[in-house]
Amino acid sequence: MKKNILWMLATILVLCGTMSGFAQNQVPQDLKGIPGTWTFIAKLSNPEDTIIVVPTDDLKNLNEVVKDGNGAFLFTTNLTGTKSFLIVTPSLLRHTGGFSIIVEAVPGEVLTAQGLCERGKPADGLTFSGSKFYEHYTEAYTIKNTMKEAKNAQQAIDFIKAHPNEEVTATLVGSVGCYATDRFEEYLALLSPEVRNGRLKSFIDNEIEEAKAYVRQMEMENKMLKAGSKAPDFTLNDINGQPLTLSSLYDKILVLDFWGSWCTWCIKGFPEMKKYYEKYKDKLEILGMDCNDTEVKWKKAVADHELPWKHVYVPKGSKLLNDYMITGFPTKIIIANGTVLKTIVGESPEFYELLDTMFEEE
Numbered sequence: 001m002k003k004n005i006l007w008m009l010a011t012i013l014v015l016c017g018t019m020s021g022f023a024q025n026q027v028p029q030d031l032k033g034i035p036g037t038w039t040f041i042a043k044l045s046n047p048e049d050t051i052i053v054v055p056t057d058d059l060k061n062l063n064e065v066v067k068d069g070n071g072a073f074l075f076t077t078n079l080t081g082t083k084s085f086l087i088v089t090p091s092l093l094r095h096t097g098g099f100s101i102i103v104e105a106v107p108g109e110v111l112t113a114q115g116l117c118e119r120g121k122p123a124d125g126l127t128f129s130g131s132k133f134y135e136h137y138t139e140a141y142t143i144k145n146t147m148k149e150a151k152n153a154q155q156a157i158d159f160i161k162a163h164p165n166e167e168v169t170a171t172l173v174g175s176v177g178c179y180a181t182d183r184f185e186e187y188l189a190l191l192s193p194e195v196r197n198g199r200l201k202s203f204i205d206n207e208i209e210e211a212k213a214y215v216r217q218m219e220m221e222n223k224m225l226k227a228g229s230k231a232p233d234f235t236l237n238d239i240n241g242q243p244l245t246l247s248s249l250y251d252k253i254l255v256l257d258f259w260g261s262w263c264t265w266c267i268k269g270f271p272e273m274k275k276y277y278e279k280y281k282d283k284l285e286i287l288g289m290d291c292n293d294t295e296v297k298w299k300k301a302v303a304d305h306e307l308p309w310k311h312v313y314v315p316k317g318s319k320l321l322n323d324y325m326i327t328g329f330p331t332k333i334i335i336a337n338g339t340v341l342k343t344i345v346g347e348s349p350e351f352y353e354l355l356d357t358m359f360e361e362e
Contacts, residue, residue, distance in 0.1 A: 033108045033109045033110045033131050034076075034108065035107070035108045036078060036079065036080065036107055036108065037076055037077065037078055037079060037107065037108070038076070038077055038079040038105040038106065038107060038108075038109060038110075038111075039074070039075070039076045039109075039110040039111070040053065040073070040074075040075045040076075040085070040087070040103070040105070040110075040111050040112075040113070041072060041073070041074055041075075041110065041111070041112045041113070041130075042072065042073040042087070042112070042113040042114070043070075043071060043072045043073075043112075043113075043114045044073070044113065044114070044115065044116070045115060045116040045125075046089070046098075046099070046116070048089045048090070048091060048098065049066060049067045050064060050065065050066055050067075050089070050090055051064075051065050051073050051087055051088065051089055052064055052065070052086075052087070052088050052089070052090060052093075053065055053075045053077075053085055053086070053087055054085065054086050054088070055083055055084070055085055055086075055105075056083070056084045056085065056086050056102065057083060057084075063075060063077070077105075079105055079106075079107040080107060081107065081202055081203070082104060082105065082106045082107070082170075082199070082200050082202070082203035083104075083105055083203070084102050084103065084104055084105070085102070085103055085104075085105050086100060086101075086102050087100065087101045087102075087103065087113075088100040088101075101113075101126070103128075103141070104170075104171050104203075106133050106167070106199075106200070107199075108131075109130065109131045109132075109133045109134065110130040110131045110134075111128060111130045111131075111134050111137070112128065112129050112130045112134075113126055113127070113128055114126070114127055114129075115127050126138070126141075128141060133167055133168060134168070135166075135168070136163060136166060136168050137168055137171075139159065140159060140168050140169070140171050140172055141171070143155045143156050143159055143172065143175075144156070144171060144172055144175050147175050147179060148175075151179055152179055153175060153176045153178075153179040153180035153187075156172040156175055156176050156179075157176060157180065157187050157190075159172060160172060160176070160187065160190045160191065161190055164190055164191055164192045164195070165192045165194065165195060166195070167195055167198065167199075167200055169191060169195060170191075170195060170200045170203055170204050170207070173188065173191075173204050173207045173208065173211070174207035174208070174210055174211045175211075176188075176211075177207070177208060177210075177211025177212065177214075177215070178211050178214045178215065181211075181215050184211070188208070191204075217345075225324055225325045225333065225340050225343055226340065226343075227340055227341055227342055227343075228339060228340065229339070229340045230338060230339060230340075231246065231256075231333070231335045231338050231339065231340055232320075232323040232324065233245065233246050233247050233338075234246050234320055234323075236312035236313060236314065236320075237312060237313055238310060238311060238312050239299060239302060239310075239311045239312075239313075244287075244310065244312055246287070247338060249285050249287060249310070250335075250337055250338055252283055252284055252285040253283060253284050253285070253334065253335070253336055253358065253359075254284075254285050254286075254287060254334070254335040254336070255284065255285070255286045255287070255332055255333070255334055255335070256287050256289050256324070256332070256333040256335065257273070257286055257287065257288050257289060257330060257331075257332050258289045258291055258314075258321075258324070258326050258329060258330060258331040258332075258333075259288060259289065259290060259291070259329060259330045260290060260291050260292045260293045260298075260329060261290070261293050261297045261298060261300070261301035262292065262293065262297075263329045263330060265329070265330060265346065265347045266329055266330040266347070267301075267305065268347060269330060269347040270305050270307065272352060273286070274306075274307070274308065276352055276355055277308060277309055278308075280355060280359050283359055284355070284359070285309065285310065286309035286310065287309065287310050287311070287312060288302070288307060288309060288310065288311040288312070289312060289314055289320075290302075290311065290312070290313050290314060291314045291321065291326070291329070292316065293313075295313055298311075298313055325343075327345065328345045328346065330345075330346065330347060331343065331344070331345050332344045332351050334354070342354060
């Protein structure tokens with residue numbers, strides 16, 4: 001998730017080129033916070049004088065924060081409900097170093113961060129403190145981040161058992177849902193009613209839904225044609241009614257794009273696909289695989305959207321969707337010399353990042 005957020009944020013920065021500032025308020029001396037606001041204070045051992053603070057649900061709301069005279073970053077914002085914020089250095093978005101972290105912001109609370117942030121290891125070099133919500137945040141934050149590597153929720157479950165009455169346990173709910181799916185409801189019940197139904201209820205409900213979506217995605221990926229599999233060969237009619245055989249296109253990296261004129265996200269992805277096709281067309285071939293359409297609607301969509309790559313029509317009843325284990329649209333399958341390299345379901349930044357990695361490293 002974080003990878004996709006960073007990709008989208010970098011795109012927004014390029015398109016917008018500007019960031020909104022904010023009023024630097026006085027740090028609450030008693031660290032009890034101000035009702036209806038969230039304050040983030042950071043004293044970080046890194047060479048940059050700027051960080052960017054942005055809510056993960058509104059990536060266009062960029063806030064540039066500059067070190068004050070005491071060498072600290074101070075950010076205060078109005079907040080009506082708990083949400084996550086991305087803290088990122090400009091250098092990371094330029095791929096020249098830097099770091100990023102995602103923290104939970106709670107109205108009326110103050111979060112302080114101190115230490116060394118290294119790219120890829122933010123949890124190892126930071127300690128958190130602040131108002132009451134954040135008393136055990138360092139431990140919870142570290143568990144949540146290391147859990148992604150271990151893909152095991154036991155540490156989070158132990159933490160929830162030890163701190164059932166602390167609101168910070170809510171920050172672990174989503175991760176438990178992802179890595180302890182079979183007993184999720186049981187572990188969710190460990191939260192005290194005061195925490196489960198308190199001021200973080202909406203946040204917890206959202207974490208539950210995101211965890212369920214993650215599990216569905218993993219289940220879908222398990223049904224995909226695996227990397228290293230031989231791509232089933234086929235012959236279908238192209239847009240001019242001529243037979244086209246898949247294996248005739250193996251002189252380049254090949255992308256099979258399973259789509260349809262009825263698919264909103266397929267259509268939304270075309271501008272970025274066209275840009276990347278133009279960028280790498282000497283090394284890349286795209287074969288549009290139109291599905292669940294009439295031939296008339298297929299040809300009209302290709303013309304209307306001016307799609308420059310090759311196209312074939314998958315007739316209704318074809319076993320090809322089963323052969324390629326297609327479970328959603330769009331699905332993009334990257335093939336090299338007849339071997340599947342990657343299957344990506346949905347319009348995801350991961351597809352374009354992978355193309356850049358493949359071709360820029362040559």
